[in-house]
Amino acid sequence: MRARRATINDVADAAGLSRGTVSRVVNGEKYVSAEARTAVEAAIAQVGYVRNTAARNLVTQESRAIGLIIHEPHSLLFEDPNIGSILLGANEALSKADYQLVTLIIDSDRDSHRVADHLRGGLIDGAVIVSARASDPIAAAVADIGLPAAFVGHPDGTPDLPYAAIDNVEAARAITSRLLGTGRRRVGMIASALDRDSGQDRLAGFRAAMGERYDPRLVVEYPLYTYAAGFEGMQKLLRRDPSIDGVFAASDAVAAGAMTALQEAGRRVPEDVGIVGFDDSSWALRCRPQLSTVRQPAGLLGTTAAELVLAQLMGLPSSPRVLETVVMWRGSA
Amino acid sequence: MRARRATINDVADAAGLSRGTVSRVVNGEKYVSAEARTAVEAAIAQVGYVRNTAARNLVTQESRAIGLIIHEPHSLLFEDPNIGSILLGANEALSKADYQLVTLIIDSDRDSHRVADHLRGGLIDGAVIVSARASDPIAAAVADIGLPAAFVGHPDGTPDLPYAAIDNVEAARAITSRLLGTGRRRVGMIASALDRDSGQDRLAGFRAAMGERYDPRLVVEYPLYTYAAGFEGMQKLLRRDPSIDGVFAASDAVAAGAMTALQEAGRRVPEDVGIVGFDDSSWALRCRPQLSTVRQPAGLLGTTAAELVLAQLMGLPSSPRVLETVVMWRGSA
DNA sequence: GCGGTTTCTGGGAGCGTTCACAGAGCGTTC
DNA sequence: GAACGCTCTGTGAACGCTCCCAGAAACCGC
DSSP: OOOOOOOHHHHHHHHTSOHHHHHHHHTTOSSOOHHHHHHHHHHHHHHTOOOOHHHHHHHHSOOOEEEEEEEOOHHHHHHOHHHHHHHHHHHHHHHHTTOEEEEEEEOSHHHHHHHHHHHHTTSOSEEEEESOOTTOHHHHHHHHHTOOEEEESOOTTSOSOOEEEEOHHHHHHHHHHHHHHTTOSSEEEEEEOTTSHHHHHHHHHHHHHHGGGOOGGGEEEESSOOHHHHHHHHHHHHHHOTTOOEEEESSHHHHHHHHHHHHHTTOOTTTTOEEEOSBOOHHHHHSSSOOBEEEOOHHHHHHHHHHHHHHHHTTOOOOOEEEOOEEEOOSOO | OOOOOOOHHHHHHHHTSOHHHHHHHHTTOSOOOHHHHHHHHHHHHHHTOOOOHHHHHHHHSOOOEEEEEEEOOHHHHHHOHHHHHHHHHHHHHHHHTTOEEEEEEEOSHHHHHHHHHHHHTTSOSEEEEESOOTTOHHHHHHHHHTOOEEEESOOTTSOSOOEEEEOHHHHHHHHHHHHHTTTOSSEEEEEEOTTSHHHHHHHHHHHHHHGGGOOGGGEEEESSOOHHHHHHHHHHHHHHOTTOOEEEESSHHHHHHHHHHHHHTTOOTTTTOEEEOSBOOHHHHHSSSOOBEEEOOHHHHHHHHHHHHHHHHTTOOOOOEEEOOEEEOOSOO
C-alpha cells in the first residue's frame, strides 16, 4: 500500500499559509509576495507535494490532453511507417501548444468500447483519429458528445468533422500517367485496403489515368498495404498476363514486395517492367532500383490534424485541409 | 461553447430517485430493484448522461489506465518494428485486465517534463517504460513517487524496478558462434546503440564468442539500429579489410543495409560473406537471401512487462523476467 | 489625513463522483 | 408478535483542487 500523497493542505500547513496562496504559487499567478512564494516552495519540497491532476481537471473542466486514436490491424502498425510519422507530427504541434498527446490503440472490440469510454469520460479535450473505417464506433462516440476532433484521411460515411488529407485520386492519376509516359503498353495495379478511402481513391485515380486502356483483368486486390500483398499480387499478375510491363502498387510496401517477385521471376526492373509505388516511405530508398513513388507528407498530416483540433478548442473555425503531394521519380520506372 | 454535460444529479432528478441509486446502477452493483434500474437507464438515455471519469478517479484514487512510455529518437519509431509488437503485446494483457493503455511519447525535453507531470498527477496507475536510457528523467520520476512500473529491457543505472528482457549477451554469443561454425575466418560486427543495454550486451556477446579471434579493427559503431547504419558500416568494413567473410549486424535493419552494401560491392551472400542479424523482425524474411537471426519475442516482452505492472497493482511480488530467444537459421549464412 | 487604488491573503463554495451509514419495508422464524 | 435478516433507497461526507469574494495591508496623490 502506497503512503498517502501530500495534498495542497499539507503544504499550506507546513508553510503556515492558506490553500489559496499555495494554489497561486503552484499556478504561477500574480499577487503572491516573494516571501510567501519561497515559503511555499520550501514546503512543497519538504512534504513532497505533487498536484493531483484528476482533482484539478474536475474543477477546471479540462485535461490539456489530446487523444490520438489508432485503429489498425496488427500488421499495419509494423509495416506502415506513415503511422509513426503522423504520430510524431501531431506530437510536435501539441507539444508546442503545451498539450499532452495520449495515444490510444484499438486492437479489438473490447478496446473499442473502452476507448470510447475514455473519450466520453472527460479525460481528453479533443481527438485526432487515424485511419478510421466508415463503421467506426469511435467516430460515432466523438460526434455523440461533440468532442473537438479531426481525422487524418477522410473516410466517407463519417460525421461531418474536419480532416487533413491528401488527394489520393489525383496523386494516383498523376503517377500512373507518368508511368504510361515511359511507353508501357500493358499496365496493371496491385490495389489494397479497399475498405478505406485511400485504397478506393488510389484505384479510382489509376482507372482515370488508364482511360480506354483500363483492363480489369490486370487489377488484383488485397486487404492490406503489405509487402506480402505485393509479392503475391505480382505473381498473380505475371500469371494472368506474362507480357505485363508496368505496375502501380498501392503503397511502397506493396511495391517492394512486387519488385522482389519480379526479380525472382527473372524480370529486370525497370527494363522489362516499370513499377511505381505510393507514400515515399523509407521503403522507397531501400529498393534496388529505388522506387518511383508519390511523396505523401505524413508528418505534416499529423501536425495539421492536431492544429485543426487546437483551433476548435480555441473556438476558431476549422475546415478540411488538403495537402500537396509530389511525384518522386527514381529508378524503378 | 459546449453545453453543460449532464451529471448524476440530473439523472437522479429525471428518474425520481437518488444519486446513490443511480451510482449503483451505473456501477452494476447489487441491491437495486428491477424497476429502479429500468427507470435509471431510461433517464440516462433521456438526459444523455456519461459518467465523469475525473470525478470518479478523484474519489476512488485510481484511474484504471497504464502508461506506456516510448523514448525513442525519430527514426527508430519508423525503422524498429519491435516497438509496434511491444505496444500490441502490452495492450493485449492490459485489455484483458480491463485497463486502458495510454501511450506517451517523448520526443523532446519539453515532452519529457510534461510526461513526468502526467505520471505524477495521478492520471495513471502504473507505467511500462520502453527503451529508457540510463539518464532518463522519467525513470527518476517513477521511482520518486513510487509508481508501479516495469521496464522493457534493463538499462543499468536505473532504479531497482522489475523488467522483462532477453539475455542479449548470450543470444549474441550464440549466433556469432553459429556463424563461426560455418567456417568463416574474418568476422566483423556492425555495433549500434551503445548508449543502451541492448547495444552494449550484443557487442559483449560477440566479443565473448570471438575469443582469441576478436579484432577491434573489424568492429564499427553507429548510434542507431538503422538500415543506413548497416549500409555505411558494411562499406567501411569492406574498406578496412576486403577479405572479410562474416558479419554480425546488431539488428535486422542493420543487417538489411549491410546486405545491400555487400551486393552492390559484388559480393555474394552467403558464398563470399555470411551475415547474421538480430530481432527476427519483418526485415528478416524480406531480405534475399533471407536473414539468419535471433528471434526476439517482442510481443511477449510487452505482455510480460504489462503483467509485471498489474502484479504490483494487486500487491503481488514481481521480479525480473528473462525470456528465451531462438536462433533462426536461414539462407544468409 | 483621507479617499482611492493596488497588492496580498484567507476561506467558503463547488466541481461530480463514491462510500459508509442509517433507516424503511418485507418476509421468515421461534 | 417480537426478533432477526435481507433487500432496497436516500443522504451527508469526503476526494483535492480552483474560483471568487471579502477584507487587510500597503502605497499613492492631493
